Amino acid sequence: MTDSVMPTYGRLDIAFAKGQGAWLTDTNGKQYLDALSGIAVCNLGHCHPAVTKAIQHQAETLVHTSNVYQIPLQNQLADKLTSLSGMKQAFFCNSGAEANEAAIKIARKYGHSKGIDKPVIIVMDGSFHGRTMATLTATGNAKVQVGFDPLVPGFVRVPYNDLDALRMAIGHWPEAVAVLVEPVQGEGGVKVPEPEFLAGVRAICTQRKLLMMLDEVQTGVGRTGQWFAFQHNEALVPDVMSLAKGLGNGMPIGACLVSGAAVGVLQAGNHGSTFGGNPLACSAALAVLETIENDKLLAHVQTLGADMLSQFKSRLKGQVGVKEVRGFGFMFGIELTVPCAELVKLALADGLLINVTADSVIRLLPPLVINAEEAALIVDKVCKLVLEFLSTHAVESVA
Numbered sequence: 001m002t003d004s005v006m007p008t009y010g011r012l013d014i015a016f017a018k019g020q021g022a023w024l025t026d027t028n029g030k031q032y033l034d035a036l037s038g039i040a041v042c043n044l045g046h047c048h049p050a051v052t053k054a055i056q057h058q059a060e061t062l063v064h065t066s067n068v069y070q071i072p073l074q075n076q077l078a079d080k081l082t083s084l085s086g087m088k089q090a091f092f093c094n095s096g097a098e099a100n101e102a103a104i105k106i107a108r109k110y111g112h113s114k115g116i117d118k119p120v121i122i123v124m125d126g127s128f129h130g131r132t133m134a135t136l137t138a139t140g141n142a143k144v145q146v147g148f149d150p151l152v153p154g155f156v157r158v159p160y161n162d163l164d165a166l167r168m169a170i171g172h173w174p175e176a177v178a179v180l181v182e183p184v185q186g187e188g189g190v191k192v193p194e195p196e197f198l199a200g201v202r203a204i205c206t207q208r209k210l211l212m213m214l215d216e217v218q219t220g221v222g223r224t225g226q227w228f229a230f231q232h233n234e235a236l237v238p239d240v241m242s243l244a245k246g247l248g249n250g251m252p253i254g255a256c257l258v259s260g261a262a263v264g265v266l267q268a269g270n271h272g273s274t275f276g277g278n279p280l281a282c283s284a285a286l287a288v289l290e291t292i293e294n295d296k297l298l299a300h301v302q303t304l305g306a307d308m309l310s311q312f313k314s315r316l317k318g319q320v321g322v323k324e325v326r327g328f329g330f331m332f333g334i335e336l337t338v339p340c341a342e343l344v345k346l347a348l349a350d351g352l353l354i355n356v357t358a359d360s361v362i363r364l365l366p367p368l369v370i371n372a373e374e375a376a377l378i379v380d381k382v383c384k385l386v387l388e389f390l391s392t393h394a395v396e397s398v399a
């Protein structure tokens with residue numbers, strides 16, 4: 001530990017020395033099963049050989065030039081992402097917040113092109129979009145915003161998963177130009193909306209000529225069992241989609257993709273990033289996409305994810321102190337009736353990495369590559385930890 005790093009994180013007193021697949025080894029040599037993937041980043045597990053090889057090769061060939069030149073690997077990655085998503089163009093950056101910043105700028109410029117001077121973007125309660133000024137304003141969690149007034153104007157918030165509230169807000173705000181929404185709220189507590197919610201948002205946006213902007217920073221790149229979570233809804237394509245996290249398997253890269261009315265909004269000089277889409281980051285992302293495809297990981301996530309969810313449900317649903325067990329692909333949320341942050345340390349002692357979000361939701365985001373034995377071990381360890389935790393805490397039952 002050192003005082004030289006700004007204390008912006010509540011860090012646990014543990015450091016890892018190496019990782020392989022779903023396993024990490026700490027600096028004392030103890031092994032841990034990783035059910036968090038660096039918060040949905042190392043989707044192919046740690047040090048996946050295909051990604052390592054791509055990074056090694058590219059590091060020896062060419063790391064960085066500049067976006068003032070052609071970058072063939074960036075073109076290749078844009079071609080691949082647009083063909084997988086059905087979207088038309090990509091802008092590359094380095095993080096999820098930056099991808100959302102690009103989305104927000106697109107929405108505003110789209111508004112200005114329609115003669116709206118003060119465009120409004122509709123965002124959701126309980127959302128998380130990042131820590132830059134615009135994205136923390138868009139985020140529906142007061143904790144992220146406290147101390148940073150004045151926030152950025154031009155955002156209006158509605159409840160998540162509520163199409164009537166969305167319609168009302170749009171009726172109330174003629175300056176509305178876009179709706180920004182996560183297909184599943186990750187930081188907000190693994191909130192899975194009703195199956196018709198996204199299709200409803202799409203229909204409303206189309207009808208009112210608003211951009212539908214999906215934040216797939218956490219849900220994208222295979223996490224939910226499709227390349228992108230919106231693809232669980234047939235024939236639905238958003239106008240804007242932001243990606244990051246799993247795209248580089250740990251190599252920092254983000255992307256903002258556009259389709260429909262969002263194509264052509266940003267022109268030369270409107271946006272940029274020094275590092276965005278450099279050869280090194282793009283080589284890692286291309287290896288990630290190729291591996292997901294070659295190893296048929298989407299089907300694997302669908303099958304094993306459904307199996308894990310049903311095991312969690314059969315062992316925990318109805319237990320006193322367990323409010324809800326939910327999941328989508330390889331995103332799992334076990335909501336308790338009491339705050340449970342201390343479970344993170346209890347799990348560490350048991351050799352397991354988990355996360356608790358929204359105070360009382362155990363969040364699991366295992367690497368997409370885990371096998372059936374590792375999945376069973378995660379389910380077993382988590383269920384035992386939860387039941388033991390609940391047996392020693394005053395909990396309320398849920399009717």
Ligand SMILES: Cc1ncc(COP(=O)(O)O)c(C=O)c1O
Pocket residue numbers: 039094095096097098100128129130131182186187215216217218219244245
């Ligand atoms: C849905 C979503 N959007 C945006 C972000 C911000 O991404 P980053 O931390 O890469 O800026 C996150 C990070 O957790 C996220 O989950």
